[in-house]
Amino acid sequence: MPWIRAFFLLLGIPTEECSGVFIAENAHRCGSPTLHRQKKCSKPASFAAAAVAALLLPAARAQTPAPQQPVILLDAAHGGPDTGARLTEKLPEREVTIAFANRLQSLLIVRGFKVVLTHTTPDDAANLTGDGRVELANRSGAMACITLHASGNAAGVHLFTSALPETEPALQGAKPVPWNEAQAPWVTRSLRLASELQAAISRSHTPVTSSRTWLAALDSLACPAVAIELGPLDDATAQDPAYQQRVAEAIAGALLFWRGHPNAVTGTGAVR
Numbered sequence: 001m002p003w004i005r006a007f008f009l010l011l012g013i014p015t016e017e018c019s020g021v022f023i024a025e026n027a028h029r030c031g032s033p034t035l036h037r038q039k040k041c042s043k044p045a046s047f048a049a050a051a052v053a054a055l056l057l058p059a060a061r062a063q064t065p066a067p068q069q070p071v072i073l074l075d076a077a078h079g080g081p082d083t084g085a086r087l088t089e090k091l092p093e094r095e096v097t098i099a100f101a102n103r104l105q106s107l108l109i110v111r112g113f114k115v116v117l118t119h120t121t122p123d124d125a126a127n128l129t130g131d132g133r134v135e136l137a138n139r140s141g142a143m144a145c146i147t148l149h150a151s152g153n154a155a156g157v158h159l160f161t162s163a164l165p166e167t168e169p170a171l172q173g174a175k176p177v178p179w180n181e182a183q184a185p186w187v188t189r190s191l192r193l194a195s196e197l198q199a200a201i202s203r204s205h206t207p208v209t210s211s212r213t214w215l216a217a218l219d220s221l222a223c224p225a226v227a228i229e230l231g232p233l234d235d236a237t238a239q240d241p242a243y244q245q246r247v248a249e250a251i252a253g254a255l256l257f258w259r260g261h262p263n264a265v266t267g268t269g270a271v272r
């Protein structure tokens with residue numbers, strides 16, 4: 001295009017046009033018009049392209065929004081005065097769930113996720129209500145909301161999804177949903193997420209079950225949501241770091257797979 005050439009000449013940048021005549025004239029020297037075309041014409045063209053890129057890229061970069069990091073919401077159950085179950089005489093559940101959440105957070109960050117925690121220490125949750133946790137989750141735009149529990153006697157890992165009747169996902173957002181039924185349009189996706197988690201945890205040679213339950217913390221969540229309870233094994237307690245690490249890696253792997261799943265739709269931001 002003549003105007004591009006004029007533009008480069010104006011800037012003092014050398015240009016060269018690749019015409020059929022030019023190729024034909026030089027073809028005999030290297031024996032391959034194609035190779036010759038690449039060799040003789042690509043240089044100035046690349047140079048010109050690089051000059052254009054150098055001139056235009058900063059502006060293009062400024063206009064292109066950064067790709068959004070996928071968000072995972074982690075809610076370590078209990079905290080503050082709510083200590084949860086006693087795993088040992090001196091170890092309340094709230095300590096184990098937060099340790100597990102922090103461990104999982106590290107693995108997820110390494111895998112490119114943005115992690116939103118409802119709280120980071122057991123005492124942080126002192127003023128955090130159940131509804132407050134849910135509001136935080138529903139505002140986070142998470143592609144998965146994971147609530148973590150721990151047990152001193154229920155063996156292996158237990159996954160729970162809401163027992164709310166499934167509503168048609170297509171209706172999601174079409175009409176207001178009661179606060180305590182916000183999970184209903186998400187149940188299908190939550191069941192799918194639980195299925196992926198169960199498969200990954202099972203592959204880590206850890207006994208795992210999945211069931212549905214009535215749980216206020218799940219029923220109000222407007223995102224794919226699963227509660228995970230870590231229970232002891234014959235050779236490990238729920239607070240065992242190696243056991244936690246193994247399960248956390250399985251969960252992180254499942255969420256990485258979930259990231260590309262068609263059901264990994266982010267939350268709607270529903271708040272009370």
Ligand SMILES: [Zn+2]
Pocket residue numbers: 077078084085093149150
């Ligand atoms: Zn619990």
